Amino acid sequence: MIPQRYILEWKSVAPWTNEAQVEQDLVISRALVEMFSSPLIRETLAFRGGTALHKLYIQPQVRYSEDIDLVQIKPAPINPILKEIRERLVFLGTKRTVKQHIHNNTVIYRFESEFPPVIDLRLKIEINTREHFSVLGLKQIPFQVTNSWFTGKCDLTCYELEELLGTKLRALYQRRKGRDLFDLYWAMKNNDTNATKILECYRQYMAFVVEQPPTCKQFLANMETKLKDNEFITDMYAIIRPGISYRIEEAWEFIREILVENI
Numbered sequence: 001m002i003p004q005r006y007i008l009e010w011k012s013v014a015p016w017t018n019e020a021q022v023e024q025d026l027v028i029s030r031a032l033v034e035m036f037s038s039p040l041i042r043e044t045l046a047f048r049g050g051t052a053l054h055k056l057y058i059q060p061q062v063r064y065s066e067d068i069d070l071v072q073i074k075p076a077p078i079n080p081i082l083k084e085i086r087e088r089l090v091f092l093g094t095k096r097t098v099k100q101h102i103h104n105n106t107v108i109y110r111f112e113s114e115f116p117p118v119i120d121l122r123l124k125i126e127i128n129t130r131e132h133f134s135v136l137g138l139k140q141i142p143f144q145v146t147n148s149w150f151t152g153k154c155d156l157t158c159y160e161l162e163e164l165l166g167t168k169l170r171a172l173y174q175r176r177k178g179r180d181l182f183d184l185y186w187a188m189k190n191n192d193t194n195a196t197k198i199l200e201c202y203r204q205y206m207a208f209v210v211e212q213p214p215t216c217k218q219f220l221a222n223m224e225t226k227l228k229d230n231e232f233i234t235d236m237y238a239i240i241r242p243g244i245s246y247r248i249e250e251a252w253e254f255i256r257e258i259l260v261e262n263i
Helices: 004-010 019-036 039-045 050-057 079-088 161-174 179-189 194-211 214-226 248-259
Strands: 044-050 067-072 099-100 104-112 120-128 137-144 151-159
Touching: 004 019, 019 039, 019 067, 019 079, 019 120, 019 137, 019 151, 019 179, 039 044, 039 079, 039 151, 044 050, 044 079, 050 067, 050 137, 050 151, 050 161, 050 179, 050 194, 079 104, 151 161, 161 179, 161 214, 194 214, 214 248
Parallel strands: 044 151, 067 120
Antiparallel strands: 044 067, 099 104, 104 120, 137 151
């Protein structure tokens, strides 16, 4: 789909050792511009998750992120939005899988990598159709792609950094992925963030999904278990940028002291 020379050119932006990851990163970047150039998508969907953090707030990118997470801003029929996404992403072809559930919709495009060994790649776009709210308000952030394969720009509808980190803190408790700890640590160490705002966002998002949010003691116990889990510990190995030094123990000590002990 993309000539190899353009993928290698993109390595200056996404310096991953695996060319397939570089290729997918370029596809993600173009997909963001194509989608958010649409007034309909810009007004109805907001960009969230790890890819949002690393595309908008952590520059240069320090880890690979493979999916696009979006949130429906207001309750509305989702099918017109899915149709608009299909029309905007025609460069990926017409074959796609759409999985519709009561609280989320997932769109998956599949394609083969250009560099051998040829592997199946996918672009997954997940739309949360439940959390129609924002704690700190939405904002427009300029985003640009400059590559010989595709050049374009748009304004991405996104959240304040503290709100993204509040949802990351919730994810750190809810799932078993070491990248959530890394994202929190790296974003807070390399940006001027407000821990009080992060915690307020965390509390509101956690209260939205559970009747009884975890106590500090429960959160600490949850993390104690994860820090002994090999899947959690090794999650970052294949996706961190070469040359980046990261110690999971140091990251947890920082996040525990600044955030978790103040829950």
